[in-house]
Amino acid sequence: MSNDDRSFYEILGVGKNATDAEIKKAYRKLAAKYHPDKAGDDPEAMAKFKEMSEAYQVLSDSQKKNIYDQYGKEGLKNDGMGGMGGFGGMADLFDMMGGGFGGMRGGRRAGPRKGEDIVHRLAVSLDDLYKGRSSKMAVTRDIMCPDCHGSGSISGKSATCPDCRGQGVRLVMRQIGPGMVQQMQQRCGKCNGTGQSVAAGDLCKKCKGHRTVKDKKVLEVTIEKGMSNGKKIVFRGEGQAEPEGEPGDIVFVIAEKEHPTFKRQGQHLIIGKTIPLGSALTGVSFHITHMDGRKLLVQTQPGQVITPEMVLCVDGEGMPVHRRPFEKGNLFIKFEVQFPNRLDATQTGLLKKLLPCSPMETEKADDETITMTPFDQSKLRETMTGGNAYDSDEDIGHGGGPGMQCQSQ
Template sequence: MFFGGMPGGMPGGFPGGGGGMGGPPKNVDTEKLYETLGVKKDASKKDIRKAYMKLSRTHHPDKGGDEHKFKEISAAYEILSDAEKRTQYDKYGLEGVSGDDVGAAGGEDLFSMFFGGGRSRGGPRKAPSISHPLKVSLEDLYNGKTVKLAVNRKVIVGDSSECSDCHGRGSVMEMRQVGPGMIAQSQRPCHSCDGKGYHATFKKERKVLEVLIEKGMKDGERIKFSGMSDEVPKMEPGDIVFVVQEKDHGLFKRKGADLLAVKEVSLNQALCGFTWKIKHLDARDLVIKSKPGEIIKPEMNTKDALPFVKKLPGEGMPSKGNPFVKGDLYVMFRVKFPDTLPENVVSELRKLLPEPDETVEYDPMEVEEVHLTSADVRSFGKGGVNSVGSEAHESDDEDDGGRPVQCQQS
């Protein structure tokens, strides 16, 4: 509604201006973005930001909101918070900002975002999609599986009608007199349709969906069923999306198409060989053996002291889309050393193992014999004055402000 002046802002009161006069084209929607944020067209930049912050907290996907709705809110705020873009939109609608990179959607996608169906603005918009988490075992991601899931959706019974009170907007403008010759205008949800913009009768419908878990699928992948969400009048039904959530496995850890298993071996097994039987994700029994004479070391011979790792090529996860190409199965070893050994065992090992201890001649009465104690390499460099006792001594010195002691001279 306009107060004073002529509609369209053109002399003579021609709405929308005339062709060739530099005014906006006819039948251009310049209200949709304001409706998205729930503000008036003359809202201040502060009001627009306040509305955006409130809506973004409610509709953020991380808080269970609809992703499409959140994108609409973000794109609307990005345009209306920019003075130049807002002026262009107020004159030419979305056409006025179609060349801008708005919300990473690109101008061509703005019409699809707010009206559905690309630039065919007369087409129906799409209703919000619904996401469901789908917990899947590593075995099912390896072998593939079809899961039947029942979902309940709302479908329209009979015909629906646009709310005559709000004309399908879901909100109405109210005016009240706040002083002599002063009128305040505010927007509130339409009570007649509960803010929906339509009148319709719904019923619940139960659908059984066959969800295909493809071989090699990863955590976070989405399985979409188009048009299977709730029906909304004058809108295309949204999608039902199942989001894969990979369950933890008792033996294997996964990264991409590779698998990792951890094997603890005794010192005897590390030196003399080991045999390890495992059940793979396809229920095959694998017997992993070390080669004759092969030594399992505590760590790799690298500067970084990496864990000792070997692998079975082609025994990892299948690749999605090409399950015949598989990753590798890595085995990380941890060597368990005994705490102590009996003297008789030490004597035998000294004879059997290569490179025994060198014999050093010395007189115990003249040379000091010492033994090592347990230590933590993280404490290296913290000895001497940096030790705990010295730190306490230093803190005592700091109590008097670190001032030097002066001796009185006579």
């Protein structure tokens, strides 16, 4: 009987009345034997793994299983299963088996293994991001043992780890629910994922067979002008050692600290400035101490009037552009105008002569004259958002309630 003539039940070695648990158990047993991670490049093992994976894909799905039981493989093709001839559609199987076998497809890992990266958050002031600076940082990491050169042994020899059989990982089972077991891959604890073990009497005295030792590295970290929040400074190959591969990296991630005066927005800077009403009408002139120590005298143009929340621009006094430090953004100044609380009669008369004013209407015989008084806007927000403006219906008509009252003068 050819492989094509064998039923899916025969391929998995179960009967037609097998339960879901029995089908899963049979599949796991075959996968442990024929998966490419175990069988390597054996063409016969690859063919068997492909065959039993197709069988499990059908028999583990109740709807597909019913179609197969009634109509066979031809029925599955008519039901949209025609793509079963290859490894396409096997993602669910890899996911079911714990996210795949070490992130592999077809049993092969892409590229050499790499040690873990060491990542540090580096708090940097805006002044340093403006001017640039260098500082020394000490980092502790694992390096290859200098005594045994990463072999873990005195003799320099090692053998295949008996626990993982040289794979560096072990398959473990995890209960995930009633009758449900998940097959997962874990780093081998005996060889620390290297796939090699050392005889007890041959252990390196310095690393005790671990192949790596702790080491402190002092790095000079350069903050370049114009770097931004979240920018990474990477030291390639200075991270954790990987005996069977490449070392990881050391990465410093810039965390920009707030500045008491300047606020950054991309390559631009923003500051706030509060001025009295008189200066807003007649012009301003004031100093700004920049982050490089320069004192800038900033002034308005003759006759320029500043209105509340107006923003004026100083070209070329923003942040340096990263890696183009001679180019800079702009400095924006947002003005707040401080109005006087009251004016006496002399001031009022003088301003009426100098500034255009609305004409004062005179009182007529049938007018009801009302004088406006200051109002607390927080009380208005209370009444509009359902605050305690009125405690009950009985309060209505008794002084208007506590919510909206003008301040007495």
